[in-house]
Amino acid sequence: MSEDAPARIGFKATLVVIAVGAFAFTMGFYILPSNGAGATDTIWQRMCRAAGFTRTSPGSASALASPVFTSVIVPKDLYVGGTAEQIGHGATLALRCAVCHGAQGVSGGDAPDLAAQHPEVIYKELLDYQRGARTGGVMNAMAASLSADNIVDLADYYASLPPENAVLMSMNAPALVRVGDPMRNIAPCGSCHGTVDHKKGAPSLNGQPYTYLNAQLRAFASGVRRNDANADMRSVARGLSDADTVLVAKYYAGTPR
Amino acid sequence: MSAVIKARHLILAHFWSAFVVFFAAILLGEWQMVVRSPMHAWVDLPEHYYRAVTGHGTAMAYVFPTLVAMGFGYSIVELALKQALIGLRWAWFAFGLLAVGALMAVATVAAGGASVLYTFYPPLVGSPFYYIGVVMVVVGSWIWVGLMAVNLHAWRKANPGLPVPLAMYAATAGALLWAWTAVGAALEILLQILPVALGFKDRIDAGLARVLFSWTLHAIVYFWLFPTYIAYYVIVPRAIGGRLYSDVMARLAFVLFLVFSMPIGVHHLFMDPEVGAGFKYVHSVFTGMVAIPTLLTVFTICASVEIAARLRGGHGLVGWLRALPWNNPVMLAVTFSFVMLGLGGAGGLINMSYPLDSTIHNTQWVTGHFHLIFAGAIVIMYFIIAYDLWPHLTGGALRNFTMIRLQLWLWFIGTLVMTLPWHVAGLLGMPRRMAYFDYSNPTIAPEAWTVTAAALGGAMMVASVVLFLWVLYRAQRGRRMVLTAYRFSVPVHPVLVVPAPLNGFAVWVALMVGLTIANYGVPIFHLLSLKTSVPAVFSRE
Numbered sequence A: 001m002s003e004d005a006p007a008r009i010g011f012k013a014t015l016v017v018i019a020v021g022a023f024a025f026t027m028g029f030y031i032l033p034s035n036g037a038g039a040t041d042t043i044w045q046r047m048c049r050a051a052g053f054t055r056t057s058p059g060s061a062s063a064l065a066s067p068v069f070t071s072v073i074v075p076k077d078l079y080v081g082g083t084a085e086q087i088g089h090g091a092t093l094a095l096r097c098a099v100c101h102g103a104q105g106v107s108g109g110d111a112p113d114l115a116a117q118h119p120e121v122i123y124k125e126l127l128d129y130q131r132g133a134r135t136g137g138v139m140n141a142m143a144a145s146l147s148a149d150n151i152v153d154l155a156d157y158y159a160s161l162p163p164e165n166a167v168l169m170s171m172n173a174p175a176l177v178r179v180g181d182p183m184r185n186i187a188p189c190g191s192c193h194g195t196v197d198h199k200k201g202a203p204s205l206n207g208q209p210y211t212y213l214n215a216q217l218r219a220f221a222s223g224v225r226r227n228d229a230n231a232d233m234r235s236v237a238r239g240l241s242d243a244d245t246v247l248v249a250k251y252y253a254g255t256p257r
Numbered sequence B: 001m002s003a004v005i006k007a008r009h010l011i012l013a014h015f016w017s018a019f020v021v022f023f024a025a026i027l028l029g030e031w032q033m034v035v036r037s038p039m040h041a042w043v044d045l046p047e048h049y050y051r052a053v054t055g056h057g058t059a060m061a062y063v064f065p066t067l068v069a070m071g072f073g074y075s076i077v078e079l080a081l082k083q084a085l086i087g088l089r090w091a092w093f094a095f096g097l098l099a100v101g102a103l104m105a106v107a108t109v110a111a112g113g114a115s116v117l118y119t120f121y122p123p124l125v126g127s128p129f130y131y132i133g134v135v136m137v138v139v140g141s142w143i144w145v146g147l148m149a150v151n152l153h154a155w156r157k158a159n160p161g162l163p164v165p166l167a168m169y170a171a172t173a174g175a176l177l178w179a180w181t182a183v184g185a186a187l188e189i190l191l192q193i194l195p196v197a198l199g200f201k202d203r204i205d206a207g208l209a210r211v212l213f214s215w216t217l218h219a220i221v222y223f224w225l226f227p228t229y230i231a232y233y234v235i236v237p238r239a240i241g242g243r244l245y246s247d248v249m250a251r252l253a254f255v256l257f258l259v260f261s262m263p264i265g266v267h268h269l270f271m272d273p274e275v276g277a278g279f280k281y282v283h284s285v286f287t288g289m290v291a292i293p294t295l296l297t298v299f300t301i302c303a304s305v306e307i308a309a310r311l312r313g314g315h316g317l318v319g320w321l322r323a324l325p326w327n328n329p330v331m332l333a334v335t336f337s338f339v340m341l342g343l344g345g346a347g348g349l350i351n352m353s354y355p356l357d358s359t360i361h362n363t364q365w366v367t368g369h370f371h372l373i374f375a376g377a378i379v380i381m382y383f384i385i386a387y388d389l390w391p392h393l394t395g396g397a398l399r400n401f402t403m404i405r406l407q408l409w410l411w412f413i414g415t416l417v418m419t420l421p422w423h424v425a426g427l428l429g430m431p432r433r434m435a436y437f438d439y440s441n442p443t444i445a446p447e448a449w450t451v452t453a454a455a456l457g458g459a460m461m462v463a464s465v466v467l468f469l470w471v472l473y474r475a476q477r478g479r480r481m482v483l484t485a486y487r488f489s490v491p492v493h494p495v496l497v498v499p500a501p502l503n504g505f506a507v508w509v510a511l512m513v514g515l516t517i518a519n520y521g522v523p524i525f526h527l528l529s530l531k532t533s534v535p536a537v538f539s540r541e
Helices: A005-034 A043-050 A060-064 A084-096 A119-131 A139-144 A148-160 A210-222 A229-238 A242-253 B008-035 B046-081 B088-110 B128-158 B166-197 B206-217 B219-234 B247-260 B265-269 B277-289 B291-311 B319-323 B329-352 B354-360 B364-394 B401-427 B445-477 B506-530
Strands: none
Touching (some): A005 A043, A005 B247, A005 B277, A005 B506, A043 B277, A119 A139, A119 A148, A210 A229, A210 A242, B008 B046, B008 B088, B008 B364, B046 B088, B046 B128, B046 B364, B088 B128, B128 B166, B166 B206, B166 B219, B166 B247, B166 B506, B206 B219, B206 B265, B219 B291, B219 B329, B247 B277, B247 B291, B247 B506, B265 B506, B277 B291, B277 B329, B277 B354, B277 B506, B329 B354, B329 B364, B329 B401, B364 B401, B401 B445
16 A cells, blocks of 8 residues: 555545535536426525525515414314214305305315315314414404314315215326425325325315315415415425426316215 | 353343344234234224334344343453453443343333334424433433443554454444444434423424434434344354455444444334425435445355365265255354345335335335344344353353254245245335224225235244243253354455455544535435424323
């Protein structure tokens, strides 16, 4: 071994590590984010998105930022299903909701369908509206007066309404729904929201009105809606192009509940 | 020096506790496989299943390998540095801390106070005694890290300019890796979970907690792997009558583990939207870099084995394989270990590839992968470490080699029978961490055989451990033997000079810390800046 070998091994190894790092960071933060959606973004915006930062729409997020974070613990009993009494009480309360969400929880308009929705989803959204973690239309006012028991009963009632025939996922579903797009940090929609799998807390999207889905994805993307813990949905929605947003919203709107 | 290790009581305390914990934990694992197989009715309370999973994981991930690494490390101080262990009292104190912590954690889990799985999963929060127990185990192991450094320093002062013996160099690298990798989980417990468990807070940032845990979660596997790799390099070539092909290559492999095993943990979070795609890609690339020290090791050990075969008269391109001492348990074990490392590593390529991972994420594939690597490739060499050191620790001879061979075969076949069907189940979409399956459901019925196979493989592994403990016990109680001095492998070329960076750790520790900051700094800062938190959910009976 030559005299200067000792210094060179450490130096060369450091160079290799720096080169690998430079390659990985260039690919991960410049080259790969430049492909696909968001091609109109500036380089800085692409890098921020690759780093996981979701808040880049000028002005929107800070202006509309809600100081209240989502903070919901779903009671265990909710997963068991309500008693006949609770469901009956929920049905009575739901008369107030029927104007927009339909007599049987199927809106027929742009408001989301609530029939057969997972109970924990209705529970969480009502609490978020009540506490201001989610803002939108009349819902904050509608939720304001509900007691904790009212919210449980409404969740039990809507969950008890029958779904349409459940379908298995078709291979014609968009790739974003079936397999997602890892390079844009988009997990498959279907692995949380059905029909591949369901993750507790994620709403079922099948058959929801197109206008509603489209608006919510855009609200997440711009940061107007922010009642998702750790900005999970904001992160996913920001990676979607206009065409993607329309595609997945149409797919879920056209899938039977 | 005498042939029997001076600190033998300390080391035997580590090894026996490790193996008793191991036995208890493997029984829990086998119970889980049986109750969720079609051979058994559904587990009455799923809570019991998750309690068993938490106990199994805590014992297998934090207690068992840590005790083996510590005991092996102390042995190496005496055998490689040829000096009495400095800080024997501190070592006993660390052992006591670890033992009390482990008992406290496991008792809390057994009592139903913390069915949170060993990966903690905030916002799930259990009894503070569980986390304090785990912290005590980690603090105990950090004392060991300090002792390894102190002993190496003392040796260096007494032997200025000499190359540090390979075994000690590697064991210290493992200790340094552990010191740094445990910081992530320690931060998670101390700053996030314990304040909630103790009742000072009721909210927790689950996303940040997951990122901090990923800091520990992958490098901890390399901490488990270190004793195995050390055994490959310093025990195997000597035990089969060969020479170590290259001392420098060995050192390089160990320091590369130090550098590359840290900045890669985000590959456990590929499906977590709160971490950016850029960092997922970067961590994926660095995960690929960890293959380099493994491939260096496979090459060096295969070359060393070939040297042994040729020294025994083997010849030809592959004909030398016949000349290997296949009756020698060490030869058998290293072969099994490599086969399982190869299969497990191939499966791991799927896990570490950002786009491919989504296919098998959170399925039984992942369980299959890490059992194949840990239970298979790693633990089978822990057996060899114990067998190899046992005469020098106890003065008793291992005489029944047939039983040892049977033990290794059972472990090898058992691991494959358990883990390969799990991979199949994962590809079929079977989720992990399920307490029971409805096998009467026609879509799930085709997966039933994989769980039965896992229970069968697990039973073979239990039998193997019973044999292992029996062999160790018999040797300790059996006839005394006349011992010659313990020897580590000798390299082909005598080690006269070692390049300075490969005789110390400064460059490698700097790279390890630097890469951690580069690869974790922004994700941690980002989640801190989001300031989101969710209400804690308590897991208590």
